[in-house]
Amino acid sequence: MIESLERTEARLGDKFGGGILEVSHFRDELTFLIAKESLIDILIFLKEDAELKYIFLTDLTATDWPDREERHEVVYLLYSFESHSYVRIKVRAKEGVKVPTASGIWDVAGWFEREVYDLFGVEFEGHPDMTRILTADGFEGHPLRKDFPLTYEKPQFSHSVDEPPEVVK
């Protein structure tokens, strides 16, 4: 398992040395932080390279870091059926900056990207259907951002229509 990750790191480093900003190893997992410009090239390379064959997009999600200059971090998790290993690719983007879509490479990426757009507000450039997916129609804000408050409705003990439930932040 570790051997295949070393090979991935070496091959990707040879090919896209400039596009890789950071490589990290943690608990036998390999993570690349890459420049947004080379994202699509790297994903296509990982998928189509005859040695690596990371043909399966397992997951696509994001994390929110409001204190950073580039607050959005989009995370791609790729899987190879040959070496049975995962590799994680990350890109960062400022608020309002679009990330190129991977929906042309994997169909499922388009589906995941809608979720990221809905919950984090990251927009994907070239996505065919950039609409909300989980939250209700007319919902405002992006719930998984750190500055989005957790709220709840106070339990109500009357049935009066004129007193709507109080929302507590």
Place this chain on the structure above:
Amino acid sequence: METRSMTLNMGPQHPATHGVLRIQLELEGETVLKAYPIIGYLHTGIEKTAESKHYRKVIPLTDRMDYLAPMSNNLGYCLAMEKLLEIEVPEKAQWARVCLTELTRINSHLVWVGTHALDIGAMSMMLYGFREREKILGIYELVSGQRMMSTYFRIGGLAEDIPPDFDTRVREILDLFPSRYDEYEDLLTNNPIWRNRTIGVAKISPEDALSSGLTGPLLRACGFKHDLRKANPYSSYDKFDFDIPTNDGCDVYARYLVRLEEMRQSLRIIRQALDGMPEGPFVADAPGIVLPPKERVLSEMEALIFHFKIITEGFCPPEGEVYQGIESPKGEIGFYIVSDGSPYPYRMRVRPPSFVHVGALDKMCRGGLLADVIAAIGSIDIVLGEVDR
């Protein structure tokens, strides 16, 4: 003569959508031109809620995503946390986990075969499926006190030791179920109505299956011999002997055959787990993370302090991020946890199999008949609680 396509709204309150799934169908006559799933009616913000809870208090949330496979969800989360904390789980706990997650797989598949057959028109199948499921819920109740939201696994092992009559009760299931599976096969496998409704229906090509991110029985019904239990073994699965059923049919019938065979293989695994159940502790020795046993809390000062600290402050894993995927009954369920060194997860992402599979519905339904949409939804085995989280 002018012909127009018609848009039909199916759901969210439709008995055959297994919950609150809505599909916008574009039809020409009875042929489906496009199926556009609209989800989110059950969105409860589990990932957001998890960010405000101590790591150990996230476990009950995972049960509530997929109420048919609570143990699998628990296992995925606990394994991810054990990876992050570098905890070695004792063998007994691992084997008990294998035993219980395989029972969970059978549980989930039984409900699936029952409801799926009901959707297509075989009513009696549902009664049989739920009759057998009752036995498994009995085991859940035996170990955890709960029939559905069991929350039995803990970070580091199990909540409590497995009870003494666990072995005999599970063996009853092992003896009973093979003949019951034969009954299902008698009812469905060669039934001409069943075959007509399922063979060649809701097909998806192997290339599309990969591109759409299908996992689990759906991927195996497209001919891929991929199972995380074999490919990336976790929780001692590499010590068990079992086969991965596959089928090249790519249709509803192939998925049915794969799942039915998986239930038989699960029985094989459970038998091995019971036969070789090791002796020893049921939870890892990890002070500050695992709660000390109650009798020590009541008699020793140190244990009391640990107990108090874990309950009130939680524990702080090292900074970092891990992903752990496991083979749940529905496919690959993965937990991606980002820790910033505080007692709360900075981010807890669930990679839900059902969510991904709903996205592939359009490909399965296009060009098929309206009635086959029901068969397609049934065959991908979705639980809306997990789709929307």
